[in-house]
Structure formats: C-alpha cells, structure tokens
Amino acid sequence: MALLSTHGLTAHYGQFQALFGVDVTLDAGECVAIIGANGAGKTTLMRSISGVLRNESKSIRYRDLPIGSLAADEVMQRGIAMVPEGRRLFPSLTVEENLLIGAQVRKGQGPWTLEAIYELFPILKERRKNAGTALSGGQQQMVAIGRALMSNPDVLLCDEISLGLAPVVIRDIYNALPRIRAGDAAMIIVEQDIGQALKVADRVYCMMEGRVTLTGTPQALSREAIHNAYFGAAA
Amino acid sequence: MNWIDTIVQGVLLGGLYALFASGLSLVFGIMRLVNLAHGDLIVLGAYLILLIVSLLGLSPFVAAMVALPLMFALGYGLQKFVLNRVLGEDILPPLLVTFGISIVVQNALLQGASADTQRLPAGDIGVASLNLGIVNIGVLPLLTFGSAVGVILILNHVFYRTALGRAFRATSDDATTASLMGIRPRAVFAQATGIAMMIVTIAALYLGLRASFDPAVGPARLIYAFEAVIIGGLGSLWGTLAGGVIIGLAQTIGAAINPEWQILAGHVAFLLVLLVKPRGLFPRAFD
Numbered sequence: 001m002a003l004l005s006t007h008g009l010t011a012h013y014g015q016f017q018a019l020f021g022v023d024v025t026l027d028a029g030e031c032v033a034i035i036g037a038n039g040a041g042k043t044t045l046m047r048s049i050s051g052v053l054r055n056e057s058k059s060i061r062y063r064d065l066p067i068g069s070l071a072a073d074e075v076m077q078r079g080i081a082m083v084p085e086g087r088r089l090f091p092s093l094t095v096e097e098n099l100l101i102g103a104q105v106r107k108g109q110g111p112w113t114l115e116a117i118y119e120l121f122p123i124l125k126e127r128r129k130n131a132g133t134a135l136s137g138g139q140q141q142m143v144a145i146g147r148a149l150m151s152n153p154d155v156l157l158c159d160e161i162s163l164g165l166a167p168v169v170i171r172d173i174y175n176a177l178p179r180i181r182a183g184d185a186a187m188i189i190v191e192q193d194i195g196q197a198l199k200v201a202d203r204v205y206c207m208m209e210g211r212v213t214l215t216g217t218p219q220a221l222s223r224e225a226i227h228n229a230y231f232g233a234a235a
Numbered sequence: 236m237n238w239i240d241t242i243v244q245g246v247l248l249g250g251l252y253a254l255f256a257s258g259l260s261l262v263f264g265i266m267r268l269v270n271l272a273h274g275d276l277i278v279l280g281a282y283l284i285l286l287i288v289s290l291l292g293l294s295p296f297v298a299a300m301v302a303l304p305l306m307f308a309l310g311y312g313l314q315k316f317v318l319n320r321v322l323g324e325d326i327l328p329p330l331l332v333t334f335g336i337s338i339v340v341q342n343a344l345l346q347g348a349s350a351d352t353q354r355l356p357a358g359d360i361g362v363a364s365l366n367l368g369i370v371n372i373g374v375l376p377l378l379t380f381g382s383a384v385g386v387i388l389i390l391n392h393v394f395y396r397t398a399l400g401r402a403f404r405a406t407s408d409d410a411t412t413a414s415l416m417g418i419r420p421r422a423v424f425a426q427a428t429g430i431a432m433m434i435v436t437i438a439a440l441y442l443g444l445r446a447s448f449d450p451a452v453g454p455a456r457l458i459y460a461f462e463a464v465i466i467g468g469l470g471s472l473w474g475t476l477a478g479g480v481i482i483g484l485a486q487t488i489g490a491a492i493n494p495e496w497q498i499l500a501g502h503v504a505f506l507l508v509l510l511v512k513p514r515g516l517f518p519r520a521f522d
C-alpha cells in the first residue's frame with residue numbers, strides 16, 4: 001500500500017481547470033520526481049497535496065486515510081511538509097527563526113534539529129541572525145529545505161528544488177539530498193532539469209497540460225519517450 | 236504660561252493616545268484589518284469596568300484586572316465568529332462589518348447604560364501629583380504614560396522573543412506559507428484580537444479615570460488612535476507611541492495658545508507629519 005496517493009485528482013482556478021484526473025503514488029522511503037514544462041500543473045499538484053488548494057476528501061489518501069479536504073495546517077501536522085515554489089521565506093523572521101518556525105507546531109520523531117540543519121548547510125549557521133530574505137537565492141533555498149525538515153516530516157514535497165539557482169549551489173543542494181533521504185522521509189521533488197531528476201529519483205512522472213503523460217523508473221524511460229511526454233507526441 | 240509644564244502634560248497625554256492606538260496597530264499589523272469599532276470597544280471596556288466596580292465594590296484598577304480575561308474572550312470570539320468570516324482579498328467587507336459593530340455597540344450601550352455621562356471613581360490618585368520643582372506632574376497621567384510604555388515593552392517582547400510572536404510575524408508576512416508550517420492563521424488572528432482587547436481594557440481604564448465618558452465618545456477615540464498609528468508608521472509599536480506623543484503635544488500646545496484650538500491642533504499636526512513623511516515616521520521596510 002502506498003504511503004501517499006492521488007486518485008483522479010482535479011484542480012480548478014475559477015473557470016480554468018489545471019489538473020485533469022492525476023494519479024500519483026509515493027511509497028515509504030521513496031523519492032519521486034515530477035517533471036514537465038512550465039504550466040504543466042506541477043505546482044498545482046503540490047499545492048493540492050499540501051492542502052493549500054482544497055479538494056474532494058477521497059481524491060488524496062495518506063496512510064490509508066482520505067486527506068483531500070484537509071486544510072494546509074492539518075496536512076502539515078500529519079507529517080507532510082512542503083518547500084514551496086519561490087522559497088517563500090518569512091521576511092520579518094531571521095534565518096534561525098525561519099528554521100524554528102518549521103518545528104513550532106509539529107516536532108516529529110527523527111534526526112532533524114536546528115543543529116542537524118546547520119550541519120547539513122553550514123553557511124546557514126553563519127547567517128543565522130540575518131533576515132531570511134537578505135540571503136542569496138541558493139541560501140534561501142537551503143533555509144526553505146531546512147524549515148520543512150525541522151518538523152521531521154514523513155513526506156517532503158519540494159517544488160522547483162533548483163530552479164533559478166547557480167550551478168555550484170545546485171550541486172550543494174543535490175549533494176545534501178542523500179543525507180536528507182537517509183532521514184527516512186519519502187520525497188516528491190518537482191524538477192525541470194530532467195537530467196538531475198533522472199539521477200536522484202526512484203520513479204519519475206512527466207506531466208503535460210494537467211495530465212500525467214508518462215511514468216516509470218529512470219532506467220525504463222527512453223529519451224524519446226520523455227521528450228514526447230514533455231513536449232507532446234506530435235513534436 | 237509655563238511651557239515646560241505644557242510640554243510635559245502633552246507628552247503624558249500622548250501615553251493615553253498610544254494606549255488607544257496600540258490595539259489598533261497590533262490588529263492592523265497582523266491581519267491588515269482596520270477595526271472601525273475600536274473606539275467603541277474602548278468605551279465598552281470602560282462600561283464593563285464600571286459595572287464590575289459597582290457590582291463588586293472593587294477599585295477600578297482591580298476591576299480592570301477582572302475585565303482583562305473577559306475582554307480577551309470577547310476579542311477572541313469576535314474574531315473567530317465574525318471577523319474571520321469576512322477577511323479576504325477584498326478589504327471592504329471587514330470595514331463594513333466593523334462599522335456595523337461600532338453602531339451596534341453604541342446603541343447597545345445607550346440601551347443598557349443610558350446616554351448619561353459616567354466616570355470611574357479615581358479616588359485620591361485622581362488628584363495626587365508629584366512636585367518636581369519646575370513642574371507638577373499628575374500621578375494619573377504619569378501612570379497612563381508608564382502603562383503605555385509597559386504595554387509596548389511587553390508587546391515587543393511577545394512579538395520578537397516568543398514562539399507566539401514568531402507565529403504572529405510569520406502569519407502577517409504570508410498566511411498561506413504560515414499554514415504550511417502547521418499554523419492556523421485564523422487561530423492566530425483570534426489570539427491577536429484577544430490580546431488587542433486586553434490593551435483596549437487598559438486604555439478603557441485610563442479613559443474612564445481621566446475623563447467622563449458616554450456611549451457616543453468612541454469614534455473620536457478611534458480618530459486619535461488612527462492618527463497615532465499612521466504618524467508612527469503602520470506596524471511599528473514604538474512609532475505608535477511617538478505618534479501618540481505628537482498628537483498629545485500638539486493638543487496641549489494648541490490649547491495653551493487658545494483653548495478652542497486643542498482638538499484642531501492635533502489634527503493639523505497629523506496632516507503636517509503626513510505631508511513630510513507620507514508613510515509615517517517609522518515605516519516598515521517591506522509590505
């Protein structure tokens with residue numbers, strides 16, 4: 001049985017339908033990557049799972065319970081944490097406060113503490129008194145990841161883990177990924193860099209125009225199939 | 236005329252206005268809600284203290300302590316059952332609702348307590364003063380100012396040194412992302428309004444001790460509170476104290492020149508500050 005799954009998930013922004021029956025599963029300890037062009041619906045999927053967008057209750061199941069209609073704070077308290085697209089640090093909080101607030105309501109069992117985050121990303125310790133938004137984009141992403149880890153979640157959702165970051169920083173963040181995975185959280189990462197996604201993920205979903213167009217293990221997927229799923233078969 | 240005396244009285248009067256304004260500032264800072272009933276809620280608080288004084292025969296100071304948790308509960312409930320339902324992208328619904336609450340509170344007080352003016356019994360403290368040689372300082376104005384500074388110190392401590400304050404700031408920054416941290420923005424808002432009503436209670440105590448009040452004096456307190464908040468810069472509590480002091484000073488100086496100018500001078504000072512610094516004296520760096 002999957003840890004987390006969506007069942008015919010749909011999502012709307014007013015009249016506009018952004019997801020058309022998306023089925024995604026995540027097993028315990030697994031790392032799943034969602035790839036797809038801009039506007040494919042990746043962020044909408046993440047926002048639906050995390051409860052920012054409300055849904056029909058049974059369209060999302062977690063630990064065999066329906067959670068689709070729960071509010072974001074309730075979803076988080078059950079152990080699903082999110083690194084939102086664009087980092088979204090709190091500007092009036094320092095780096096350290098941004099980290100602490102991740103564990104303020106839920107402090108689950110697990111390896112992640114303030115010290116462990118500082119060990120994972122040492123630069124954050126140096127900058128802990130700075131305003132979160134005074135940091136570079138890459139450092140902000142480290143704070144956002146650390147903030148989500150602080151609650152020791154069972155599922156970590158990362159929306160655009162490397163988008164817009166300098167190559168050295170992307171390397172630092174991907175170097176940290178094995179240690180994050182060793183912490184037992186299952187992960188869904190949204191990644192536009194297909195090469196990176198194929199390297200780290202156990203399974204990949206490719207989305208286009210609100211639908212899953214391809215899924216499989218990195219080994220099983222041909223370049224051509226991914227290209228077709230990404231840009232449409234007609235290309 | 237003694238100028239030093241006038242200035243001291245003005246500064247101390249500013250403490251009262253800062254007390255009027257702090258609750259308004261807190262609520263606006265956290266949820267961008269302008270509570271048009273704020274002045275009437277201060278008056279309601281004064282009547283509540285008066286009721287406790289007459290029912291239990293307590294001193295107004297002790298009665299205010301009794302009123303504090305009641306007013307917290309009122310604020311919490313008001314936010315949870317009324318204001319949370321109208322908060323959203325559109326700023327008009329909460330304005331209309333708080334305007335409605337203002338009218339309801341005024342009329343309820345008229346019904347329940349009549350239009351007669353009332354006063355809280357200040358006893359000896361109402362007339363006591365300290366002689367400092369050049370000036371005579373009333374004990375009550377001094378207590379008012381001290382309470383304002385105390386309230387702001389405590390609020391700043393809560394805001395910047397406690398987990399609750401961290402949740403306040405995070406929710407104020409970005410309620411959606413705060414909810415991804417497991418924080419329920421609506422519960423945070425209810426707590427904030429509850430705390431604002433505790434400050435309202437302290438403001439009500441000094442309003443009732445220092446002057447007479449009746450059900451209709453709320454809107455004028457709202458105006459002073461507004462001006463203090465805006466002069467100080469939205470969201471800055473020390474700015475709010477500075478704003479209160481500027482209005483208090485302008486009023487006493489205006490009154491010293493010509494008693495009819497008291498109220499007008501406060502409003503003129505407000506406009507002058509806005510001309511020079513449209514975002515107030517201590518604006519937030521971001522918004």
Ligand SMILES: Nc1ncnc2c1ncn2[C@@H]1O[C@H](COP(=O)(O)OP(=O)(O)O)[C@@H](O)[C@H]1O
Nearest residue numbers: 013016018036037038039040041042043044045
């Ligand atoms: N807040 C919104 N209001 C209206 N349409 C939106 C909103 N957010 C996203 N969309 C639309 O939904 C579709 C999917 O967007 P999104 O989930 O952000 O895609 P991705 O993350 O894959 O780039 C796009 O067509 C986008 O324009």
Ligand SMILES: [Mg+2]
Nearest residue numbers: 042043085160
């Ligand atoms: Mg996106």
